[in-house]
Amino acid sequence: MVVFAFFIRPQLFAPLPKKQVPRLELEKDALLKLPILADFCDKEQVHWLNAMLSRIFGELTEMDGFLNFENFLNLRRGLLGYVIKEITLIDFWIGNKMPIIEDIGIISKITRNSNMVFTFRVEYSGNMTVKGCLSSLFGMKIGFSYSIKRISSRCIVQLPNDKPSLGFITFLRPFDYEIDSRFLILNREFHFLNFLVTKLLLPYFINRALGYPNFSPFKFVSQFIENELPEKTGNMHGLYQVNSPLVPNNVDKPFSEHVYKTVTSVMNNCSVCHRRITSKHAFKCKNCGVIVHERCYSLRCPSNKLNEQELSPEMHCNRK
Incomplete structure (x- = not known):
């Protein structure tokens, strides 16, 4: 489950309750060991890691197990927290194919003064779908459906060394997805706002949370990504x-x-x-x-x- 936890941007959420911190530290400790072990394995394809993913893939298809993850979705009381009251998950489907992990490499090992940063390639075409609802303090509700059609990209993961966090993830290339939303104010639907949210706001926040911008702190630190950076011309996928x-x-x-x-x-x-x-x-x-x-x-x-x-x-x- 922790593999797909990266798809949710942790900066927006409140600190975890104390009873959840030990388990999160355990999952983080396991993540720290994965790239270290993979460093001694075949870089072309890490078969043992994919075998592990296939074993837990069936467990992730259980919706009840995923909905327990809603504890992470309480917004912190920052600027966004004053507007959005809560996020409710309505439905979740993990897809019909598991992701394939290849070519793991370590950029920076975790020390007292630095974070663990590692990179890998991921191939996924399982059509993972999340449906939910955003509700605000002003009577607005946004129902949304988000589907990841296909991912073929290198990912870079940073795990902080000073706090219990799942870290940050960046995709170097855009992936195919579909977004649908329904904007309600006092139970009345506004089609213009539907268009605004679906075409502009949600893609913007998805891009900020997961997408690779024009520049990245990882761009100049690793030999793994020199030949995989997006081109510097045009507008990629309407977001980049x-x-x-x-x-x-x-x-x-x-x-x-x-x-x-x-x-x-x-x-x-x-x-x-x-x-x-x-x-x-x-x-x-x-x-x-x-x-x-x-x-x-x-x-x-x-x-x-x-x-x-x-x-x-x-x-x-x-x-x-």
Whole structure:
């Protein structure tokens, strides 16, 4: 079950109750061991991992077992939490084919100062479907149906080392899916809002949660993905905007070509993960103005210390 838990973005949800933390730590510990063991196995296809997936695949088809996962869906009281009251799962179908995992590789091993990051290829064509309902505090309800038709992509998974979390997952290439929604306000349906939610809002949030943006913290740290990055032209799948005017063109330069210095009181989005910078410190290239999170910077250089002497403007971030 933990394999498919990655399809839900954990940043939006409340902290887990204390009684659930030990089990989550157990699942996380198992995940940490998988790429380490796979590192000694055949990189073309990890047969033993696929055999394990096939054994648990039947258990995942039981809807009751999946609905227990609703405990993860309580929204935190952030900005989104004030609008959306709850998420209710109505139906779930795991599909008729299990995913195939291939070519596992370790990018970064978990240490005191860095997270575990590993990558693998996944092939899936089982038409997994989730149906649910979003209800707000203002009487609005959004019924949705989300189906994953086919995935053929490399995934990159990051497991934090400092908190009980299932981590983050990124798909380097878009996958085929279908979305259907029904927007109700006080039990009245609004077709324009249906179109707005189905064509714009839900694809946007799915892309932010799982999709690979124009730039990624994993782009410059691994030999596994150099030949699998999306093309830099066109608009992929209607979701993957490239050549965005909000993104500096030189953001795609190799990490070592930027000259970083520490900056404070930043009110920008990170040029790596595209999320708002809320910490006190960030890193800015003095040549081109690219700004990155402290977390995204340390993913490339986990040994760096946050002080002006270590991160002087003259030093290039090219240490491994």
